[in-house]
């Protein structure tokens with residue numbers, strides 16, 4: 658019987674596991690090995706880890722966890738059954754783990770639009786977080802694909818990185834927003850994108866957006882925030898959602914007693930360091946709950 662099984666070995670699950678292990682808990686970490694940022698060349702904006710390749714971030718974290726005697730399991734969790742102090746976790750290689758508490762840190766899945774060429778360029782010059790990858794391409798020709806009301810705001814923020822910004826309007830901007838964008842020097846185009854093309858001299862980098870009328874817009878960067886979906890396990894666990902994300906309290910407790918969640922699956926504020934921080938909170942909450950103590954914010 659483990660004190661905790663952590664499911665998902667991204668920044669959230671790795672940090673939850675580290676905090677639990679340092680708290681002298683018996684902990685197992687199960688990971689399917691498909692991180693969201695696997696297409697990215699670097700993890701940026703993580704102090705002391707700025708620029709580290711994602712695979713190195715994980716490898717170093719796992720090496721440290723092994724030093725604490727954590728059981729690392731490679732595989733996909735098919736099901737979690739039971740209740741606090743008596744959960745069973747079934748992994749696809751038929752490993753069965755028993756635990757008193759569960760952390761789900763499964764991340765989310767990006768549902769990329771069906772554009773030609775997109776999969777090859779996603780994660781480097783086509784990305785969703787300017788704080789993560791904007792600095793490296795500052796001052797170049799950017800575009801923002803606005804298919805949700807949040808994206809015009811992101812375009813206004815993105816002016817910090819470039820003066821040359823074009824917004825593809827797929828939501829039908831209202832007059833005020835259009836005027837604000839134009840006042841910030843942002844060009845607006847209402848034609849839809851059907852594909853992206855790499856640069857002639859670098860197959861890894863965006864060169865142009867391909868539009869529905871057959872024309873090309875030469876661009877170096879595209880900000881794209883595709884819709885996201887939860888993993889199958891979240892649905893199987895029947896965790897309560899809020900706006901599509903797993904609902905948690907300030908201590909990372911889900912709607913199901915004994916199951917805690919941390920990282921991208923709980924929030925649109927999706928960065929490696931905030932995910933890790935949430936994993937740390939989840940672990941601290943579990944320590945309190947197992948000891949029958951209240952967390953400071955429990956009132």
Ligand SMILES: Cc1cc2nc3c(=O)[nH]c(=O)nc-3n(C[C@H](O)[C@H](O)[C@H](O)COP(=O)(O)OP(=O)(O)OC[C@H]3O[C@@H](n4cnc5c(N)ncnc54)[C@H](O)[C@@H]3O)c2cc1C
Nearest residue numbers: 665667669689690691693694701734764920921927928929
């Ligand atoms: C292209 C791209 C680039 C990014 N660049 C940056 C950046 O530079 N800096 C930054 O701060 N953020 C960046 N992000 C965001 C960052 O990657 C995420 O916020 C962060 O990885 C979330 O961590 P997480 O632990 O919640 O989930 P993830 O890192 O997605 O990890 C979830 C893990 O859970 C596993 N899993 C899922 N289901 C199961 C299951 N049933 N059983 C077992 N394991 C399972 C998956 O295999 C995966 O390994 C980027 C995101 C993308 C898409």
